[in-house]
Amino acid sequence: MTKERFISTKAGFGKKNKIIKGFSDGGYFGYAIVNLGDMDGDNKDEVAISAPYEDGGDGTVYIFSGESLLNNGNYAQKLKPEKFRGFGLSMTALQDLDNNGCRALAIGAPHGNKVALYKCSSAITVKLSFNLPQIQGFLLENQIISFTICLSVTYPEKPEVINADIEITTELTHPNSELVNGIDGKYSYVENLDKKLPSYCNTLQAKLRRDQNSELFQIMRYKITAKLKNDPEEQTFKPARVVLSQSSKLALQGEEWQSSCNLGACVPLLKPHFISSIPAIYIIGTSNSIQFSIDIENEGQVAYTSCLIIKVEGAHILRHSSRCTRNSDDEDSIKCKPEGAILEKTVWGIGDVELDTSTLTSKSKSILLSYDVYDQCNKESGKKEYTKKIELVPEVNFAIDGHSNPDKFVQTTANELNTEGKKIQHVYTITNNGKTDWDSIKYTIEFNSSIINFNETYIVAQTETSTEVCSVDDRIRNANVTTLQCDISDLMKNQKAIIVIAMDLMKNMFRDEGRDINVYVNTKVSIDYEKKIMKSVSTEISIISTLTPLWIIIVSSLVGFILLLLIAFGLYKCGFLQRKKKENLIQLKKSVHRQSVMRMSMRQSRAARDSTYYDSLLEDEEEYEREQRDLPVEQ
Incomplete structure (x- = not known):
């Protein structure tokens, strides 16, 4: 049995619709899925997903966070031991063997006759933050300023005792600034988390120099990183040791500027210009992605620490330029900052931002873009809020076809109907010929027949990805027509939904009166979105009589008697019935x-x-x- 550990990540389930694809063809990604529970204290669960036939049948298991499943789809860890075959064909989460709040994971590899047991270490989430006081205005030569670096920590419920040391390194890379007590432009220190405090802050000092040859002064360019010193992956396993979750924010970098601005704080006037070819009303499925960009025009004084924060609702951010960074707390939010100051009467652009529209469905109503422009990125007072709404509409392009099964003409007898009954199927095919992936389509069935036994009627709609049974209990009777509204769970573009209406005819409805009669079972399926599309199917049932009418009996008797007389007369004429000698x-x-x-x-x-x-x-x-x-x- 193999003993290893895996790193937990932030996880969780949401309402967003996201498809996670496997990493190699034929790997059977998703063959087994196991909930690993909350291992990092964020009230969301981690997930293990296996691909047992990946890499030629060796198999792989991926550890995901819920956040990555719903957003970027990146895995936190890849488990792939050597000399295993079919690794991941079976998985199960075991009990918390070490009482550290983290369940062990057993993974079967039956093709290699092995089982691997992975112990795990609980995870903490740490996030760096940087606070620099406002320094715009007059700057003295060799002025010393203080700034604060904080580390916020989220702990899991267990283990109760934490052994973790976080090493934080600060580096100033601009020649006009240097760290006090720094070595080669860097300063490192260690925060011990044994006390399990929610945050740990440390104040550092830097010496700033003024460049007399320029109106603008880039006073500080910083880079701050954090790492776990005693990583349990590199040491003997102990329950008190933890790892860092995937949601941890372990790096910060940025720039700070200064100018006299007449010995006062600079007051920029930033105006955004939204640039896009996206129509105001976007037909869902037209493309897999859409793009936009925003230019910032400065009509005021120099903007030194400006930034733009964009939030997207209704779609996912697929790509963005290097001028923007993704918010670690929200994958659909980015912060864009210029490389330098935005001078007066100049324009700065954030570059193209691409949104993923491949997961939009008919239920998607709009995409809301909120973009906030900050004169100073660390101050809410200079923020201006803007929104852009893109209306979404689905394309309605359905086709309906139908037929009767086994045939549209059926022969039977009254006795057969009354004793054995009769089963009839009407099969409809709804094809989505449009560009939009539909989520939950409503269709209506009309029954125009009084001989259907609804207690024995079964209706099911099946697509490539779903099966939906429609209950006949909600039917509505109006005159001779019975109406029923049903749902199709989903119908992707260029796919078909098969609707089977299996009906039983009512027994003891017909008497054999000595003549044939014809009855009809009619159904109609319709979809009503913008325009009504419908298709009808009819089955003709011919009920053949097995009784002989009275007039036929009388005529047959008379004909038989006449034939008997003719035969006797013929025999008499031929000498039969006459005496000889x-x-x-x-x-x-x-x-x-x-x-x-x-x-x-x-x-x-x-x-x-x-x-x-x-x-x-x-x-x-x-x-x-x-x-x-x-x-x-x-x-």
Whole structure:
């Protein structure tokens, strides 16, 4: 098991929509995401995101702050141990093993049959600040001034004991100024944070010299840096040791100027000029970025420490010139300062500022640019506020198509409908042919049929990135039309949304009355933004009767009887049903009868002589009956 540490950063979740892309194709960036909790005391959580197939399948895990996820997308640390395969296929945050307010992170690499355990050090956020008293006006030769350097610190809840030393170095680089007690133009000191104070300040002194050959005097150019001396990454791990968060402000640099201005403070008159080709109403999706610049015209006295602070709402600052620096507390705010003083009747420009419009959606309403012009950057009294608003409108360019599934013509029977029911699907396709990425599209469905069982009706809209189920409980019935309003979560430009309306027909609605009937199931989907776009789909259901009508039975019986008579007549004409050799049969019967009479006479004569006459007579009768049975049948 590998034991390492990772650095925490400022993190947090906001309402801004930001897409973070992976750092290599096929790396499966985002395969696993773990919330690491708040490790730097800013009430926002850090996040670990894995890319287990990066670098040919070795895998990488990135540690992000919430701020970077929503703004620049830069990671704070990259975890990539050697000889691991599939590193990051599984991750989990463990308990706080060292009671330092920082959860350990276990990362699986099943392709290499390994698990790496990373212990972490909690983070503190430190920010440098510089305060120089107003020195515009008359300057004495070799005048000594004092300035203050402060270090503000934000601590996490744990650990309770902090071991951290911050080394601060101040450097003056202009030849007309030098640090008192400095060595080679630099002065360094260490602030120990064991007491966990909210701020630590130190006052330094500098000697300033006046240049007699110039009206303007650049009296100080400074550079201040801070660093952690006992970085736990470079030492044996101890829970009390901390690291510096990504939000820490560890460097300051700037310039200060002086002039007599008739022995008083200089009073500049700065007027900004907003320069841009951005239309007043911008169609969302027209471009991935827009640009603007601001020129500052000075109509007053010399401006020595002027600056311009720009804040952007509704978009992100993508790029800016080297004349501006990004505000560490707000990624969508920049401070622009001239390289030197702005003289009378001169113009200074901040350069181009590029805004990211690729993440704008149909819900974006406007971009608000606020720019504040400071006569003196460290004083609010000379601030002038300006705003520029850019209205945003989405492009409406949808196309709707639809069809019935399985077919627009369906055959069935009343018995099948009543016992098994019938399922029908109407499938619609909504295509976004416009430039705008739409967020939450509302569409309306109209049902023009009374045989739909809404309790068994299911409606779902699916795009490449979302699935939205529409509840039929909110339907509205008006006369013969049922209306339902549904949502599509998002529909990017050049993408399609598939809407499936799965309907069950109501049972026990039809009786077989011996005739076929046709019924129709009609639906209509419409979108109403600026103009109404709609599409209808109809399914014809043919209900075929399985009963035979009475008139058909009567006619069939009559036809059958007539056919039977015709067959009998034909057979009769062909000799069937007629007697053959009838005379021979008559003669045979007469002959048999005579023989029977003779035998009876003979028996009667014998009866007088025979006491058994009666029995003999009975035998003759039985014999006669047998002879009658043995006679041939008439043909």
